[in-house]
Amino acid sequence: xxxxxxxxxxxxxxxxxxxxxxxxxxxxxxxxxxxxxxxxxxxxxxxxxxxxxxxxxxxxxxxxxxxxxxxxxxxxxxxxxxxxxxxxxxxxxxxxxxxxxxxxxxxxxxxxxxxxxxxxxxxxxxxxxxxxxxxxxxxxxxxxxxxxxxxxxxxxxxxxxxxxxxxxxxxxxxxxxxxxxxxxxxxxxxxxxxxxxxxxxxxxxxxxxxxxxxxxxxxxxx
Amino acid sequence: xxxxxxxxxxxxxxxxxxxxxxxxxxxxxxxxxxxxxxxxxxxxxxxxxxxxxxxxxxxxxxxxxxxxxxxxxxxxxxxxxxxxxxxxxxxxxxxxxxxxxxxxxxxxxxxxxxxxxxxxxxxxxxxxxxxxxxxxxxxxxxxxxxxxxxxxxxxxxxxxxxxxxxxxxxxxxxxxxxxxxxxxxxxxxxxxxxxxxxxxxxxxxxxxxxxxxxxxxxxxxxxxxxxxxxxxxxxxxxxxxxxxxxxxxxxxxxxxxxxxxxxxxxxxxxxxxxxxxxxxxxxxxxxxxxxxxxxxxxxxxxxxxx
Numbered sequence: 001x002x003x004x005x006x007x008x009x010x011x012x013x014x015x016x017x018x019x020x021x022x023x024x025x026x027x028x029x030x031x032x033x034x035x036x037x038x039x040x041x042x043x044x045x046x047x048x049x050x051x052x053x054x055x056x057x058x059x060x061x062x063x064x065x066x067x068x069x070x071x072x073x074x075x076x077x078x079x080x081x082x083x084x085x086x087x088x089x090x091x092x093x094x095x096x097x098x099x100x101x102x103x104x105x106x107x108x109x110x111x112x113x114x115x116x117x118x119x120x121x122x123x124x125x126x127x128x129x130x131x132x133x134x135x136x137x138x139x140x141x142x143x144x145x146x147x148x149x150x151x152x153x154x155x156x157x158x159x160x161x162x163x164x165x166x167x168x169x170x171x172x173x174x175x176x177x178x179x180x181x182x183x184x185x186x187x188x189x190x191x192x193x194x195x196x197x198x199x200x201x202x203x204x205x206x207x208x209x210x211x212x213x214x215x216x217x218x219x220x221x222x
Numbered sequence: 223x224x225x226x227x228x229x230x231x232x233x234x235x236x237x238x239x240x241x242x243x244x245x246x247x248x249x250x251x252x253x254x255x256x257x258x259x260x261x262x263x264x265x266x267x268x269x270x271x272x273x274x275x276x277x278x279x280x281x282x283x284x285x286x287x288x289x290x291x292x293x294x295x296x297x298x299x300x301x302x303x304x305x306x307x308x309x310x311x312x313x314x315x316x317x318x319x320x321x322x323x324x325x326x327x328x329x330x331x332x333x334x335x336x337x338x339x340x341x342x343x344x345x346x347x348x349x350x351x352x353x354x355x356x357x358x359x360x361x362x363x364x365x366x367x368x369x370x371x372x373x374x375x376x377x378x379x380x381x382x383x384x385x386x387x388x389x390x391x392x393x394x395x396x397x398x399x400x401x402x403x404x405x406x407x408x409x410x411x412x413x414x415x416x417x418x419x420x421x422x423x424x425x426x427x428x429x430x431x432x433x434x435x436x437x438x439x440x441x442x443x444x445x446x447x448x449x450x451x452x453x454x455x456x457x458x459x460x461x462x463x464x465x466x467x468x469x470x471x472x473x474x475x476x477x478x479x480x481x482x483x484x485x486x487x488x489x490x491x492x493x494x495x496x497x498x499x500x501x502x503x504x505x506x507x508x509x510x511x512x513x514x515x516x517x518x519x520x521x522x523x524x525x526x527x528x
Binding site: 048050070071074075077078080082088089090091092093097101102104105106107109110149153 | 225226229236237240241434435437438439440441442443444445446448
């Protein structure tokens with residue numbers, strides 16, 4: 001599904017990715033682990049074409065994502081759900097509107113939005129927060145809202161970039177369970193983290209990165 | 223498409239109402255800009271009115287010899303009226319000229335007595351010529367020089383044309399009017415450019431605050447138009463509200479000017495404001511909307527690269 005072909009990314013003073021070659025198969029749950037600055041976030045940004053590689057190519061199925069024109073890039077992003085460490089919610093929109101926005105982006109009707117948004121908020125246990133703004137919610141709630149937004153359009157891939165970085169152990173556990181459930185339903189998940197306990201609790205494929213390089217790729221965690 | 227448009231408009235309104243202080247600041251700055259534009263529109267009106275009045279005071283008088291045949295004077299009048307430069311020509315006969323002279327000097331006993339002593343009318347008829355533009359008097363005066371011969375054959379009926387006596391004053395006035403118009407235009411241009419830059423930067427600042435959200439919207443798959451649209455709608459709202467505030471503010475302001483400054487300005491500003499209200503409204507509204515929309519459009523573009 002995703003193929004990194006000798007991808008390097010060099011910033012002015014640092015190498016973020018160093019000749020990375022990696023394949024992610026549809027339906028997989030891949031945890032990318034490494035210290036801060038190992039290149040995990042840059043790796044995920046490459047899939048979204050939020051960063052351009054200095055060298056190499058990134059394919060989403062047969063599409064070279066960095067060759068896409070604007071409209072095609074928009075369509076690609078609609079097939080991917082993204083969860084960030086800092087949630088990246090739209091702060092001037094309520095929980096309902098945050099999710100509705102993602103649905104509007106893919107052209108869903110008002111009726112579909114009205115029926116699906118409450119349903120997905122119920123799935124992440126946020127039914128009572130429908131009309132609340134992100135800054136009126138706790139960190140765990142904001143992250144659950146971000147997950148709800150990421151899954152609402154039934155994407156083929158979920159990228160979760162350090163989704164538990166700002167959360168306590170209880171919320172961390174909840175988020176991981178939700179992601180596992182999403183993966184069980186057939187969605188590919190790429191999770192980046194520096195938390196060993198998170199990887200252990202997932203128990204699936206682990207890609208270890210260091211200084212922009214993939215140094216280990218194991219099938220069943222640990 | 224219609225659903226998309228409806229959503230964009232709705233989002234624009236919601237963003238505006240939730241914007242709070244930021245929206246207030248943007249409206250305030252657009253209001254200031256529109257006030258500058260309105261002020262300049264009124265200033266131009268006063269300037270043009272004053273210049274028009276000065277221009278109206280300038281004319282050229284052709285004095286005819288005593289006893290010049292009226293038919294020939296009328297002939298000259300008709301040929302003058304045919305000139306494209308000529309706005310108006312008024313004929314004053316010798317009798318009327320005498321009547322006006324007597325009226326003007328009715329308290330000047332020696333002059334009236336001298337006039338009675340002569341017995342006959344010593345005054346000739348005259349034509350008063352008004353040009354469309356001050357700069358055109360010279361060509362009218364030149365025309366008279368040439369046409370003179372045609373009218374009378376060998377003997378001239380024209381006693382004198384006062385253009386040459388007034389030439390210096392007319393030329394100087396012409397230069398002052400041209401200078402005033404040029405200066406007025408430059409001040410207008412400069413003020414409007416400054417106001418536009420300030421407005422553009424304020425709107426850019428409001429969008430700078432939302433730059434992260436713009437990035438997030440793009441990452442969740444929103445099209446450029448879906449991201450940019452609400453900001454442009456906000457720009458329209460800034461323009462419309464600022465227009466309303468500006469027009470309301472200028473109501474009492476022009477009324478005060480109208481009441482207190484009309485003798486000084488020569489033009490009742492309030493009267494002008496009311497009678498040209500719809501034109502001013504159209505200028506201000508379109509300026510406000512164009513300013514808001516274009517500023518938003520350009521400011522968002524910077525964050526829409528991805």
